[in-house]
Amino acid sequence: MTLSLLAHFEVLTSYKNFHRSLRSITSFVVTATQREREGERVTMGTTSMASRVFLLLLIFLSSTNLSLSLYEDQVGLMDWHQQYIGKVKGAVFHTQKSGRRRVVVSTEENVIASLDLRHGEIFWRHVLGSNDVIDGIDIALGKYVITLSSGGGILRAWNLPDGQMVWESFLEGSGASKSLLTVPTNLKVDKDNLILVFGKGSLHAISSIDGEVLWKKEIAPESVEVQQIIQPLGSDIIYVLGFFGSSQFDAYKINARNGELLKHNSATFSGGFSSEALVVSSEILVTLDSTRSKLVIISFQDGEINYQQTHISDIFGDSLGTPVLLPSKLPGMFSVKIDGAVVFIRVTGEGKLEVLDKINNVAAISDAISLSEGQQAFALIQHGDGKIHLTVKPSHDLSGDLLKESIDMDNQRGTVHKIFINNYIRTDRSHGFRALIVMEDHSLLLLQQGAIVWSREDGLASIVDVVTSELPVEKEGVSVAKVEQNLFEWLKGHILKLKGTLMLASAEDVAAIQEMRLKSFEKSKMTRDHNGFRKLLIVLTRAGKLFALHTGYGQVVWSLLLPTLRRSETCEYPTGLNIYHWQVPHHHALDENPSVLVVGRCGKNSDAPGVLSIVDAYTGKEINSMAAIHSVAQVIPLPFTDSTEQRLHLLIDVNQHGHLYPRTSEAIDIFQRELTNIYWYSVEADNGIIKGHVLKSNCIQEVIDNYCFESKDIWSIVFPSDSERIIATVIRKLSEVVHTQAKAIADEDVMFKYISKNLLFVATVAPKGSGPIGTATPEESWLTVYLIDTVTGRILHRMTHHGSQGPVHAVFSENWVVYHYFNLRAHRYEMSVIEIYDQSRADNKDVWKLVLGKHNLTSPISSYSRPEVVTKSQSYFFTYSVKALAVTLTAKGITSKQVLIGTIGDQVLALDKRFLDPRRSVNPTTAEKEEGIIPLTDSLPIIPQSYVTHALKVEGLRGIVTVPAKLESTTLAFAYGVDLFFTQLAPSRTYDSLTDDFSYALLLITIVALIAAIFVTWILSEKKELREKWR
């Protein structure tokens, strides 16, 4: 055992900056003595020398697992991964013939996925990326899924059963236009089914077998806005219909075999067209005129274009609302939404309109599907008293219902946005229907036989912002009762574990042990744990819904569709912006629940009125909300809290007025006291200006508002617009804790970090280099980085990278910034690091003065004292392009840091900060080596084992959030995109706790053996002594 330990020590010493970290560990151990011992935590002993040695030994023991990577059986132990698809916008069901019960969907997150209709699981999935928007989806030949994406530029065929891509066609064309995908059922040219695609101003006919473009017809480019492609059943003719300008209708008649233009008709319409045209039958289109007061029926029989107008008031009488044509495809009729009701109108042969039915509270209408013998049916969804009512109607007779079901619906899902239906033949030969519905919160549900068969929380694919919250403190007796309940289970589990450690377990036992490890009850408890691993991740999704996810397995604890972020008459386009910690009780307000502040906006422009809501983090109930307040340009959480630990927030509106929240007199007192030291800055990226402001007095307006403050500009930095354009700004995380201001370097020397929360990192590029990579030459592109003090506007550091360009991703922590950009000269990505040190404190080196406390290192500092700083920087090549950068955060900031890199492959890579150290040199001295400085290499290593996401992918990765656990060594990392991934990281390994695979059995056996040995030797020595005496 000693030998193996020694071997470990050798590895340890050579591996890390052990010499120094040892001291930090011991000091940490001492500081942690008061902490409670829990579970497998190492008890922190007294400070005496002997016990310290013992502790060190224990620490070494605990670090026996030296590799940074995971073993296969450790996957899922501390991490979880969830796959989502996003809000569904198109769905096609498998035909009855194919026998498989699946549905293929395309989503707003540009995902195409095949879902199991029984359970809603993903069979296969492809994420096309943010700039490859899916416009159309259909099934061809009964075995291929056809998708049209990138504005009509790319057509792909995917194999239906397994999702393999069969072929891919790039469609050429000039100009952008609406893109349309049509897969005619019976259009055959030389035994080859055609796919008709209109995109980029041209009509393409593509072979469905191999994706070859058979012919291409440019439809009078520029201004013809093509609305529809119609291919009448059983003919070889294609009609391409569109608007020219706002008042001319064009119909192109094209031979489907060769793309020859047979006829081109156009006719002007004096009233003008307003909305999209809707196909009623193969010869009739319906649209609205520009005043939205008349319905226009366009018939283009035999190339003759005729218009028939009908006043809305003639049909509906006097109505107040403006009519909206609903895009559902219904045979021979169309639906209009007016006054909150939906009216179905049939178009008879001569263009006569016949009102069939008027239905209230309709949320969504599906397209019509064909049942047997040309019979068609469609579904509609109505809302009413906490339920949704699904009705399936045959399209020839609206009075009869094929199906009428009422289903209880969780009101946190909001209204139904979309519905897709599918039919099946029941055993009694009647038609059964299943409906796939998309809700307001982007969730996807399958309804069948009056019940929700399954639901998917696909809103989680579009997370906007994340904060974390602690769980409630454990009440006494809660856990004990639960343990007693399964005492037998508990015993069985331990026996199994013992078997496992003694290597007596059979294969089944091993599987059972693995399952037990993965599904430990401890992990999903709803209370706080001593190590701080259990937390709530509160996420805001694009749908305006808040979810609280438990860090144990990522299960949803509560969800809330925020009423303030729902579409209403006062708030047309609500968007959620960010979440902030509103109240984090830990000292004198422990009986209060923590709460979060959600900031949103009613509209797309920055001057739209803002909405605020405060939500209880334990229960998910909205405590308070403020709608239609001033505009919100910035939210500044202030470092002050009131007596109930509510954090003060300053909201800046577009007129640069600061508004203080919470609106209490106590808050205003605190704020007034600190007013002289509160500054704020604004970055105007478009104008290239950074301005610093200070708040002065109350706003001058008609209504006196004590919580509103005017601001005054105090400094500004103007970047020359011909040479620099702001592309990225980064600040330090406000919650980051820094343990020490000193950095001990080789030969026991000290450097003082310049640690300021008021530092801003700004990256600018030359205007020519702001395009995508490859558009600029190295000579005309450069990247300039700045470190700016946001209180005084002082530029602390400026550096130019010639021949480099963006995009720039950066992360700021302690006294360093790491940023990623592209080097045009080397044709490689680069990462650079800047470290900033305070030179004005560098002469605090007299040990005796420090021992006696005669120094000014802890006295408050002001930015106006203009501290003298020095910076060090270094650059390295990096293989990947980057989607997100983050840094690990720990509770006390002692543990060394890792930079978390979201790579282009949607994985998260942990890179030790020591690789990004500007003091690296080619040949470090022995002292520097001992300090842990790695010899300089030109590129950063990518160690396969350091992928945090191991074999998984976080598809569509957008952000990485790190949160410190209570245990100093550990940080919690949450990566989100279309998928979610959560794990625990220990950048310096878990030096303060025993690892999960620590062999307790070995320890126990050793102890027992030692005790036995003590007894045996004692008895032997007693006997010997007795013999000696008798001699």
Next chain:
Amino acid sequence: MEKGKGVMGAGRRWAVDLTDNSTSPSSRDVPDPPGFSRTPLEQDDSTVSRQKKDAESTWKAQKAWEVAQTPFKNLLMMGFMMWMAGSTVHLFSIGITFSALWQPISALQGVGKVFEPYKDSKVDLIAPKLLFIALNLGGLALGVWKLNTLGLLPTHASDWVSSLPPAQEVEYSGGGIPLY
């Protein structure tokens, strides 16, 4: 016998007094035979024992000096071990350093005990004791020096500064690019 009986409690039947009263004349029951004198014998003995004592004290002094010098050997041993252990922190060097510190300390605690067998009114133990203490202190110093070379003593500015929290800032500034 009778005397013993006289002291006996009521429950005892008999007892044997094993004290030899022969040397104390006062308690002698039987007077010495005539012509018998004890004194000359004692005087003879004293000359012999004086010689013996002298020899013993010189021997004791010698031994004391020897004992006083033993830490020197230890010191050499320790020095060699330390040199072998190197200057990086691992189990050997820590163990050796702590034993190098512990040995002199325990030796110093037990100075009295170590020299107890050689305690004599005629032997001057102060000089060997001082040597012993000095050598042990030397050993201790060696241990401390080793501890320092291992970097485990707070003798540098970095050791004191590291525990200081970062200074607070007077001003606070927030903001950034407007939310979109």
